[in-house]
Amino acid sequence: MITKADVEHVALLGRLYLSEEEKERYTDQLNAILEYAQMLQKLDTENVPPTAHALPMQNVFREDCAGDCLTNEEVLSNAPEREEEYFKVPKII
Amino acid sequence: MTRYEAVIGIEIHVELKTNTKIFCHSTTEFGGDPNTHVCPVCLGLPGVLPVLNKQVVEYAIKAGLALNCEIAEYSKFDRKNYYYPDLPKNYQISQYDLPICKNGYLEVETGQGKKRIGITRIHMEEDAGKLVHQGTITTSPYSLVDYNRTGVPLIEIVSEPDMRSAEEARAYAEKLRSVIQYAGVSDCRMEEGSLRCDVNVSVHPVGTGEFGTRTEIKNMNSFRSIQKAAEYEIERQIEVLENGGRIIQETRTWDENKGITVSMRTKEEAQDYRYFPDPDLVPLVIEREWVEAVRNSLPEMPEQRVARYIESGLSEYEANVLTASKEVSDYFDQCLKTYNNPKMVSNWIMGDLSRLLNSVNMEICDCRVKPAQLADMLKMIDSGTISGKIAKTVFEEMFNTGKDPETVVKEKGLVQISDESAIAAVVDEIIAANPKSVEDFRNGKDKAIGFLVGQIMKATKGKANPQLVNKLLKDKLS
Ligand SMILES: [Zn+2]
Numbered sequence: 001m002i003t004k005a006d007v008e009h010v011a012l013l014g015r016l017y018l019s020e021e022e023k024e025r026y027t028d029q030l031n032a033i034l035e036y037a038q039m040l041q042k043l044d045t046e047n048v049p050p051t052a053h054a055l056p057m058q059n060v061f062r063e064d065c066a067g068d069c070l071t072n073e074e075v076l077s078n079a080p081e082r083e084e085e086y087f088k089v090p091k092i093i
Numbered sequence: 094m095t096r097y098e099a100v101i102g103i104e105i106h107v108e109l110k111t112n113t114k115i116f117c118h119s120t121t122e123f124g125g126d127p128n129t130h131v132c133p134v135c136l137g138l139p140g141v142l143p144v145l146n147k148q149v150v151e152y153a154i155k156a157g158l159a160l161n162c163e164i165a166e167y168s169k170f171d172r173k174n175y176y177y178p179d180l181p182k183n184y185q186i187s188q189y190d191l192p193i194c195k196n197g198y199l200e201v202e203t204g205q206g207k208k209r210i211g212i213t214r215i216h217m218e219e220d221a222g223k224l225v226h227q228g229t230i231t232t233s234p235y236s237l238v239d240y241n242r243t244g245v246p247l248i249e250i251v252s253e254p255d256m257r258s259a260e261e262a263r264a265y266a267e268k269l270r271s272v273i274q275y276a277g278v279s280d281c282r283m284e285e286g287s288l289r290c291d292v293n294v295s296v297h298p299v300g301t302g303e304f305g306t307r308t309e310i311k312n313m314n315s316f317r318s319i320q321k322a323a324e325y326e327i328e329r330q331i332e333v334l335e336n337g338g339r340i341i342q343e344t345r346t347w348d349e350n351k352g353i354t355v356s357m358r359t360k361e362e363a364q365d366y367r368y369f370p371d372p373d374l375v376p377l378v379i380e381r382e383w384v385e386a387v388r389n390s391l392p393e394m395p396e397q398r399v400a401r402y403i404e405s406g407l408s409e410y411e412a413n414v415l416t417a418s419k420e421v422s423d424y425f426d427q428c429l430k431t432y433n434n435p436k437m438v439s440n441w442i443m444g445d446l447s448r449l450l451n452s453v454n455m456e457i458c459d460c461r462v463k464p465a466q467l468a469d470m471l472k473m474i475d476s477g478t479i480s481g482k483i484a485k486t487v488f489e490e491m492f493n494t495g496k497d498p499e500t501v502v503k504e505k506g507l508v509q510i511s512d513e514s515a516i517a518a519v520v521d522e523i524i525a526a527n528p529k530s531v532e533d534f535r536n537g538k539d540k541a542i543g544f545l546v547g548q549i550m551k552a553t554k555g556k557a558n559p560q561l562v563n564k565l566l567k568d569k570l571s
Contacts, residue, residue, distance in 0.1 A: 013365060014183075015176045052169040052191075052370040058378045061147035064111050067118030067132075075128045075136065075240070085127040086225065086237035089178040 002030045095335070096299045099327045100307070101262045101292060102254035105269060106247050107279045108220065108287035109152045114244035115219050116143030116186065116374075121246070123285055127225075127239035135244035137182030143373050145170075149246040150193070150377065152278040153217050154387045156248055157194030159276040159394060160212050160269075164384045168193045169376040170217075173366045178238050179221040187249075189368040192216035193377070199252075199272065201264045202413075210265050211253030220245040248278075254293065254304065259323035263316050266290055267417075270316075274419040275394050283314055290319055294326045296334065305330070306340040310354050313347045322347040326354050398422055405435040414443055420458045427464030432471050441467060445485060449492045461495030462488070470498035482555050483507050511558045513565070516549075519557065520565045523548045534570055542566065 007027050011018050018026065072085050081088040114121055117134035134141045157164050171189040197212035222240040226233035250269065256262045270281045270288055281288040295307035310326055313319045330340050345354040393401075395416045402412035416422045421442065428438045446467070450457060470487060473479050479487060479502055490501045502508055510516055523545055524531055533541035542563075549562050 009365070013174070013176065013367075052376050053372065053374075055375065057375040060144060060375050061150070062118070062144040064113050064146050064148035065118065066113050066120045069119050069130055069132050070136075072126065072129050075131050083237055085129075086239060087128070087178075089236050089238055091224075091226070091233060091236040092177060 002027055002034060006030075097296045097327075097331050097334070098299045099257055099259075099323075100254045100295045100297070100304050101256035101259075101323060102307075103252045103256070103262060103265060103293070104291045105250045105252075105266065106220075106289040106291075107156070107250065107273055107281065109149055109246040109248060110279050111146055111148045111152070111246055113146060115146050115149050115217065115246035116244055119244065125241055127237075127241065130241040131243065135181070135240060143186065143371075145374060145377075146246065149217055150379075151387055152246075153193045153215060153248050154379070154384060155276050155391060156250070156273060156278050157197065157215050158384070158388050158391060159272050160194070160197040160199055160215070160250070162194035162197030162212060162215060164379060165191060165193050165195070165377075166381075167191060167376060167378055170371045170374040171368045172371050173218075173368055175366060177221075178236060179224055179243075181222070181240060181243060185219060185221060186371055186374070187218035187368075188216035193379075199265065199268055201261065201268050203261055203264055208255075208261065210255045210261075213251045213253050215248050215250050218247050218249060219243070220247050254295075259320045259327065262292060262323045263320035266319050267316050271395060271417060271419060275392060277392050283316075292319060292323055292326075294323055294330065295340070296327055296330045305334075306342050308340065308342065308354075309344045311344060311346050311357070314349075318347055318349055321352060322354055325352065329354065395419075395422075402435065402439075407435055407439055411439050411443065415439060418457070420456065424457050424460075424464050428468045428471075430468070431465055432468035434471065437471055438467070441471065441488070445488050446492075449489065460492070462491045466491060466497055473498055473502065477509060477511055477558060478502065479507055479509050480555065480557075480559060482550075482559075483509065507556065509558050510553055510556045511561060513561065516553075516557050516561050517565055517569075519549055519552050520562065520569060523552065524566075524569060531570065542570075 004023050004027050007018070007023050007030065011023075076082045076085070076087065079087045108121075111121055113119060114135060117132050119132045119135050120130050122130065134143055154164050168188065168191045170186050172184040173187045173189070174184045176183050192214045194215035195213065197215070198209045199212060201208050201210055220242045222238050222243045225237040225239060252265065256265055273279050273288075274281050279287055283289075290313055292310045292313070293307045294310065295305040297303060297305040308326060308330070310322050313322050326345070333340060341356075344357045346357050347353075348355055398416045399409070399412040402415060403409060407415070415425050425435075425438060425442055428442075429435060432438065446457075446460070446462070450460060467488075470479075470484060470491065473487075474481055474484050479498075486505070487498055487501050487507060490496065490505065491498060494501070496504075527545060527548065530541045530544050534545070545566055546559070546562055549566070550557055550559070
């Protein structure tokens with residue numbers, strides 16, 4: 001069961017500011033999602049090893065060769081705020 | 094009064110010396126204008142796919158082998174979620190429950206002899222960006238972000254809480270740096286941030302089995318400050334306990350100027366990184382053949398060099414001093430390439446060279462005298478061109494100017510006088526001027542000859558060939 005306190009905790013970690021009404025609504029919605037996913041718990045996984053990935057793939061590598069980077073203008077083109085060559089953000093201590 | 098025991102564990106982040114970042118082809122070059130070494134992958138733009146740099150895995154395995162670790166057969170990457178502006182994706186790709194290496198150890202020289210410090214694990218992860226502030230973080234109204242470092246490959250080496258003093262903590266960090274440098278996986282330049290230490294400290298009364306609450310100290314940028322910060326923190330915690338207080342688990346930062354640790358956050362939300370396997374990255378299955386190939390590619394490690402040096406005639410002490418830093422040991426080996434007299438080279442490196450380096454607080458890699466130049470100078474002593482005494486002057490000039498020994502000797506007119514007739518003239522002069530000493534010598538006072546030699550050397554400004562002076566003097570007096 002997800003409680004309102006869980007929603008507040010996760011919201012704080014994600015720096016989301018939720019109204020009381022939103023907290024109630026998300027608590028209900030998250031519980032509905034979890035309940036749906038609970039179906040998986042009914043499966044017998046006794047002899048199934050845990051998996052970290054959905055695809056039967058392993059060891060995908062790239063060689064250590066440098067390629068082109070973006071220009072500073074391109075990098076900052078989505079920045080909400082900038083100062084000279086930097087992203088400008090509120091300070092967090 | 095209660096006696097306390099300290100317990101210290103260290104986490105060290107080491108930047109690997111790859112050409113490119115861990116999951117993309119952006120360069121890892123140090124410096125560079127802000128936000129110019131980034132691509133869509135390191136910015137975490139929608140739709141990008143990180144792909145693992147094979148060299149990172151190879152270096153991590155190498156570091157693990159150098160630190161006597163088990164190399165995992167199966168390993169994977171996880172997302173460590175936290176919200177901070179130095180992370181463009183709001184998560185850091187790291188490793189959680191299946192790190193690439195575990196269960197290693199490092200042998201450290203301590204006051205009580207050799208001690209084995211356990212290595213819990215080594216995992217691979219990406220570095221975060223850099224926040225820049227006008228003034229300090231507390232006075233600046235906002236933060237500026239440079240993502241050039243984002244995605245630079247790191248390994249984090251976590252020790253067991255096996256250290257019991259600040260000296261041991263320092264010895265561990267220094268030895269670890271040296272081993273990593275020998276393994277050739279990182280430059281370990283602390284001033285460029287390619288080696289960063291976090292030290293965990295707790296204290297408990299001697300005799301009680303249970304460890305005390307620990308604090309974590311960050312922001313130390315030298316081995317000296319690691320030791321001083323640990324010393325300070327041990328004393329601080331004992332004082333708190335002695336006054337009936339209790340230790341709060343927290344992160345503290347080392348203030349180098351004030352020489353104290355300061356609490357970084359008083360009220361910290363319990364760490365909750367919500368790790369989960371990164372769905373963008375497939376697992377690693379590390380074949381044993383690969384591990385063996387990496388093992389075979391490991392360069393000569395400090396223990397092997399020590400053995401080789403002792404074999405070549407150096408004392409154990411000399412061998413240990415020379416190999417404590419890879420740069421010094423490399424310098425020594427370079428000298429031997431053109432001047433194969435280990436004892437002589439060792440004397441000069443541990444003597445005049447390290448004294449001069451210390452006097453200007455310089456590392457050997459920044460030294461202007463190249464190994465071949467020191468070797469050339471030593472050859473000049475052997476050939477009699479300069480005396481051992483004059484060589485000290487020559488070397489100091491080489492150290493200050495980077496000039497070749499031949500040039501210094503020529504410019505300063507320091508060539509040794511080996512011309513018999515020239516020395517004979519001075520010998521006659523000194524004999525004539527010091528009848529008392531001559532008399533003493535003839536009466537069996539051997540010491541008197543030392544005085545006469547000294548006078549001759551003084552008259553020739555130290556340039557006379559000492560062997561010739563001795564020979565001529567004895568000839569003339571007998
Ligand atoms: Zn990139």
